[in-house]
Amino acid sequence: MKTSTALHIVSGKGGTGKTSVAGALAMSLAKAGSKVLLCEVEGRQGFAQLFETEPLPYEERLMARSEDGGEVYVLAIDPEAALLEYLQMYYRLGRVGRLLDKFGIIDFATTIAPGVRDVLLTGKVYEAARRRVGGARSDFVYDAVVVDAPPTGRIGRFLGVNDDVAGLAKVGPIKSQSESIMTMMRAPQTSVHLVTILEEMPVQETLDGIRELEGDGIKVGSVIVNMVRPPLLSAETMAAMESGDLDEAAVSAVLDSVSLPAGAASGLLEGGRAHIERQELQNEQHNVLESSGARLLTLPRIAGGVDVAALGELAPFLKELA
Ligand SMILES: Nc1ncnc2c1ncn2[C@@H]1O[C@H](COP(=O)(O)OP(=O)(O)OP(=O)(O)O)[C@@H](O)[C@H]1O
Ligand SMILES: [Mg+2]
Incomplete structure (x- = not known):
């Protein structure tokens, strides 16, 4: 009907x-x-x-x-x-x-x-x-x-x-x-x-x-x-990057251990930092929208x-x- x-x-x-x-x-x-x-x-x-x-x-x-x-x-x-x-x-x-x-x-x-x-x-x-x-x-x-x-x-x-x-x-x-x-x-x-x-x-x-x-x-x-x-990095990874624990040497070692070129480490860290920055900007704007009281629906x-x-x-x- x-x-x-x-x-x-x-x-x-x-x-x-x-x-x-x-x-x-x-x-x-x-x-x-x-x-x-x-x-x-x-x-x-x-x-x-x-x-x-x-x-x-x-x-x-x-x-x-x-x-x-x-x-x-x-x-x-x-x-x-x-x-x-x-x-x-x-x-x-x-x-x-x-x-x-x-x-x-x-x-x-x-x-x-x-x-x-x-x-x-x-x-x-x-x-x-x-x-x-x-x-x-x-x-x-x-x-x-x-x-x-x-x-x-x-x-x-x-x-x-x-x-x-x-x-x-x-x-x-x-x-x-x-x-x-x-x-x-x-x-x-x-x-x-x-x-x-x-x-x-x-x-x-x-x-x-x-x-x-x-x-x-x-x-x-x-x-x-x-x-x-969507966030691609876990909270732990982000924290490790922020504190400096996950630095170029650490990433190179991991890459090396799985036979990948260790030289890619700096590019990977760079990409990670750019991603974190974008996520932060997203979150900031999400908070602005939330404070408006409107109903929010999210599409990926x-x-x-x-x-x-x-x-x-x-x-x-x-x-x-x-
Ligand atoms: N969720 C999404 N994921 C990826 N790409 C998207 C998504 N939504 C829209 N797009 C892309 O963004 C572009 C703009 O989308 P769309 O044409 O629907 O926007 P619009 O607001 O109708 O634009 P206009 O103001 O020109 O009418 C298109 O290339 C579309 O494929
Ligand atoms: Mg349109």
Whole structure:
């Protein structure tokens, strides 16, 4: 029974892994048996790349199926197509819409003001999250909608654009639709997740993002700490390096005892020190995030980057969100 559709909005600093995390989250939800719609809104064809398919048209495509009957559909939301669809749906302007398109008016409307794009994009997400299989009391089509959303710098405006519209329109269907969208953005079944890596700038941007969104009445569900490097050295080894007990002579002796070139010792120690330094920086940033009180979920760094197989590896780390 799909008596509600969960909405997961994935944002974060550019390049921290929003597209990968949105994909992994969709897989994780499907593994739990859900029917999921994974949407992208930036016209970048990120999911076509990730799932190694041709560019996706404006159409919900089945991309993956889990053993438990869960499914991931993918949709690249295009604001121009969304506007045509909207005109057709609400005003039955199919032919007129195509004519407007021919004269470049649709293009004009969707590029002239970034706000208009955001209204159309969030409008389509709203439509998918509210779609039912039949009449008003029937089940929802999707258990969950996952959005690969704009980065933190633009997420407040993207999610809040309908507040502005509701404020502009005095009465009528546009006002009520934009109010309904804002209600959905602030509803308990909606969560905004911010992806970050454990470096100073993205962590700061995450904290700013939490503050901005919460100021707009939108709650951040969790911070997804991505590309975390696991510690490779034991606490004893680190202590021995720090105290100087594990010096070049000691490492050379060990290398020599297993017939490896003793000359590699200084390079190994150098690598070890760099690793410890990176771990310390990671820990520092982890503490900063923890002090913000946000719920943290950690994803490991996958060697070689994220492809379809890696999505399956990352999915279990997100199952708390299912
Ligand atoms: N957990 C991970 N382990 C290893 N590599 C990762 C991980 N997550 C993401 N990446 C890699 O980092 C790069 C950026 O990831 P992705 O495209 O998902 O980020 P993004 O935030 O969507 O970027 P953009 O801001 O450009 O949209 C990609 O090459 C991806 O494969
Ligand atoms: Mg992306």
